[in-house]
Amino acid sequence: MRLAVGLLTLWLAVALADLTGDAQILEKCLGSISSPERIESDLRKLAKYASWTSEEVPCLMRCLASEKGWFDIDANKWHKQRVAEELGADIYNYCHYELRRKSRDACSYAHRGLRCLKQAELHAGNSISTLMQCSGQLNATNVQMLQYSTLKPKESIPCLFQCFADAMGFYDEAGNWRLLNWQQAFGPTHQEHQPDYSLCRLSDEQRSQASSKCAWMYDEYLCWERLNGNLNGTNLV
Template identity: 25%
Template structure:
């Protein structure tokens, strides 16, 4: 199952290619089916599909479109029983399901699922799938204390910078969120300021790195333009060592 926070990207890309490109098999056909009762892909419907990117909290731009689309395309949603927990977890991960549980589970006695339920549930999934807190919760190598430290450090920077969090996974030369690494390392007491040495056993316990037997000689000698950059370079060296 492909992860589907790209639903609206797929729709808009499909529109821009005049229906000639569907990112998943039968996607164009499914979109056509779901908008057929509204007159098909007219310029007005195209504009309304574009506005889906805004994910309004209060209303669905094209009523029942999300329920129809999910039913046509994926096996984690059924318009009678609603969202399937196993299917959602398989497609998006347990942290996303847990974050959206209140939106995904139907209200007591409200079966079958409704158009509003489908829209609100998938709205939550697309918002939470790339949320940094969700990404952190999905990191199995981190201890609970490490996850809390990272979340606390994100609270200390402007939320505009949160979108850069996923870039850490690419191990870029420059730290995506300046001083973030130093922040959580200090909170976890992984670096000894007095000796200028990393507490490797604590690092392994809290963050799961470096790997056992990894060649880490020289990591502590790396330096950057300032203390935050130095923390990031050295920590990245330990994390990537094999």
């Protein structure tokens, strides 16, 4: 197993950097889960971690999360406070629905949670920095930003969402949603199954009748939050 340390460290840097942050933990977990006969195959699978749609080395992520003190295997739950303290509130908030979405299968539950935390590391900071740039461009105060977090039928900081959506690439040139960009910006919702977001796209006629582009984009964003069950007291990111 010691011969694998170099590969393990490389994989950590690419796939789980700043989350597990410890090659020794990964080596320990592989030592308990894998075998001399499977180690080369498992390492090849780990090298493709970014493209996994399901956990290809069974229960490895549960072990990693447990060794970090983030996941209680016996109770089958995440230590949410510790995750927030060690990774930061922004990353935790991005994944808080996923970390609460319990499953009888602790391995699957831990895998989904750790994968979300990695996605949060990639996207949450960008969402927040982009929002702050937009608030600066619109001369919004901190008080106004706090008030904006409680969404109103009429946008309290005019055109803030348009600025954010344009910067994040939420729409293509034809005005259609780039759904993946929305999902990466906001993170998982509390609903396990994806709603039909096509209901939120206003018709071309409805858009043309709106008072402004900012207005119809904000209306579509409110629909996004409504379908996700987050309309009351929801933060923009």
